[in-house]
Amino acid sequence: MxxxxxxxxxxxxxxxxxxxxxxxxxxxxxxxxxxxxxxxxxxxxxxxxxxxxxxxxxxxxxxxxxxxxxxxxxxxxxxxxxxxxxxxxxxxxxxxxxxxxxxxxxxxxxxxxxxxxxxxxxxxxxxxxxxxxxxxxxxxxxxxxxxxxxxxxxxxxxxxxxxxxxxxxxxxxxxxxxxxxxxxxxASSDRVNIKIKGRSCHASQPQDGVDAIVLAGQVISALQTVVSRNVPPLESAVLTFGVIRGGKIYNVVSDEVILEGTMRNLNFAVRDMMPKRIEAIVKGVTEGMGGSYEFDFSPGYPxxxxxxxxxxxxxxxxxxxxxxxxxxxxxxxxxxxxxxxxxxxxxxxxxxxxxxxxxxxxxxxxxxxxxxxxxxxxxxxxxxxxxxxxxxxx
Ligand SMILES: [Zn+2]
Ligand SMILES: [Zn+2]
Incomplete structure (x- = not known):
């Protein structure tokens, strides 16, 4: 043959x-x-x-x-x-x-x-x-x-x-x-979009608002623990945010920040777990600091x-x-x-x-x-x- x-x-x-x-x-x-x-x-x-x-x-x-x-x-x-x-x-x-x-x-x-x-x-x-x-x-x-x-x-x-x-x-x-x-x-290739919502106010009076940019900073740092602490060390995973967008002017506390990212996995169970952890962290951090959020997970290729x-x-x-x-x-x-x-x-x-x-x-x-x-x-x-x-x- x-x-x-x-x-x-x-x-x-x-x-x-x-x-x-x-x-x-x-x-x-x-x-x-x-x-x-x-x-x-x-x-x-x-x-x-x-x-x-x-x-x-x-x-x-x-x-x-x-x-x-x-x-x-x-x-x-x-x-x-x-x-x-x-x-x-x-x-x-x-x-x-x-x-x-x-x-x-x-x-x-x-x-x-x-x-x-x-x-x-x-x-x-x-x-x-x-x-x-x-x-x-x-x-x-x-x-x-x-x-x-x-x-x-x-x-x-x-x-x-x-x-x-x-x-x-x-x-x-x-x-x-x-x-x-x-x-x-x-790998699977899925999209993660997060909208972090605060409340704007004068930059000199932060106590009157909720700073979405500070919230976003905390959210991004906290999300690093999903791959490092929740994914089993012998499994592969990526969570990368390629877009961050927020704020309108230097002297106003920002009321909204958008994060757009991609999530990659080789294992169906890990792929199932990660968005749940991501949302839980976004919820905990934003609400704990007086803000709110919208979370959108779009499954792409398995x-x-x-x-x-x-x-x-x-x-x-x-x-x-x-x-x-x-x-x-x-x-x-x-x-x-x-x-x-x-x-x-x-x-x-x-x-x-x-x-x-x-x-x-x-x-x-x-x-x-x-x-x-x-x-x-x-x-x-x-x-x-x-x-x-x-x-x-x-
Ligand atoms: Zn190609
Ligand atoms: Zn190709």
Whole structure:
């Protein structure tokens, strides 16, 4: 199987690169991926693969039925949207859409999945069950993302999906290497908004008011204890306030301060606990000092937690393709990823694919200089095909 996958991947490699460059040159941000959807649909039509467009926005779902009869259904997912970043790479196929760039590598994911479509379509007599190709829009649109809309539109039904696998290109790992984890891989990403309310008065007569700025100072300090004292030391958590806004003029005691922050977790129980502690502290501090508050917690992406059984197949496939360059990642990342919404419904497995060309460390993702090594398309395509066939034929 491994040799056949390699042979076909090599056969379609140049085509994958061409798709990648075309998509890279014409990036579209979340909820605007109309052209990208067209490119994918046209490619699947040319391959003779049945598919449906407009799933959960500009999503596309393709189906490849195995020739060995009924069996399980595996989903393989690629996100297709770009970012509002002004490209600074000098590539000959740089973005022609000013202020928009595939700075998260979703062009690589999309082209890679088109390669997978080619290879598995050619190999359909060698597996039973079904491969569902899931081209998902709007990954970058936190807190909702495109995944829940695809689920609403029935992507997990007809046929019912038994597991979904995906990859993300990962600078910091060299081309020809990859990393996965059994269990948490990416973090939840939730928003915390707090309004602290005091009462304004003359700056020289603070006894007549309630100073929302002083309250905010106490609240921010007290909230540091949530991560340090309430989260178990072996768990990961982040509570960062990126916005503080309050006060109108230097000689008036401020009556209102807004705090906006993000909360990240890898564990569902900790994610459940933290907002309750945050609100209790905000309430205690503000009311204790004579003020009041409004607390708004908006859940965003859940954590990506890799299913151990599906990950066995992915890890075995990675090793088959990349040998000892396929490793267990030493730790999770605290970035968010809306692939997690699929994980709330079916077992998932997600891995990081190295894209640093030899001796050159790539710029980070979401950076205007991000330039992944296209050679990685081959390793990604082979691994996804290999893992899918392992899952279907087990
Ligand atoms: Zn991103
Ligand atoms: Zn991404």
């Amino acid at each position: 491994k040799e056949r996958i390699l042979e076909l991947t090599n056969k379609y490699f140049d085509e994958m690169v061409a798709y990648r460059r075309d998509i890279h040159q014409h990036p579209e941000v979340a909820y605007q991926e109309e052209r990208t959807m067209g490119v994918i649909a046209k490619a699947l039509t040319e391959m003779g693969i049945e598919h449906k467009t407009g799933v959960g926005g500009y999503g596309v779902v393709g189906l490849i039925h195995g020739g060995k009869g009924e069996g399980k259904c595996i989903g393989i997912r690629a996100d297709i949207d770009a970012l509002a970043v002004n490209e600074a790479t000098d590539l000959p196929f740089s973005s022609v859409n000013e202020g928009v760039m595939h700075a998260c590598g979703h062009d690589m994911h999309t082209a890679g999945l088109l390669g997978v479509a080619r290879v598995l379509n050619d190999m359909k007599d060698e597996f039973k069950g079904t491969v569902k190709l899931i081209f998902q829009p709007a990954e970058e649109k936190s807190p909702t993302g495109g995944a829940p809309y695809m689920i609403e539109d029935g992507v997990l039904e007809n046929p019912k999906v038994d597991a979904i696998i995906a990859l993300h290109v990962w600078p910091g790992i060299e081309t020809g290497a990859a990393a996965v984890r059994f269990g948490p891989m990416m 954590p990506v937690v890799n299913d151990p059984a599906v990950t066995e197949h992915v890890y075995a496939a990675m090793q088959d393709v990349m040998g000892d360059k396929a490793v267990i990642a030493p730790h999770s990342a605290l970035g968010g990823e809306d692939f997690a919404f699929f994980g709330e419904k079916v077992p998932i497995s997600y891995f990081w694919l190295g894209v640093d060309s030899p001796h050159i460390k790539s710029a980070p993702i979401h950076n205007a200089g991000f330039n992944p090594d296209e050679q990685a398309l081959s390793y990604g395509c082979q691994t996804l095909c290999n893992a899918a066939l392992r899952f279907l034929n087990e």
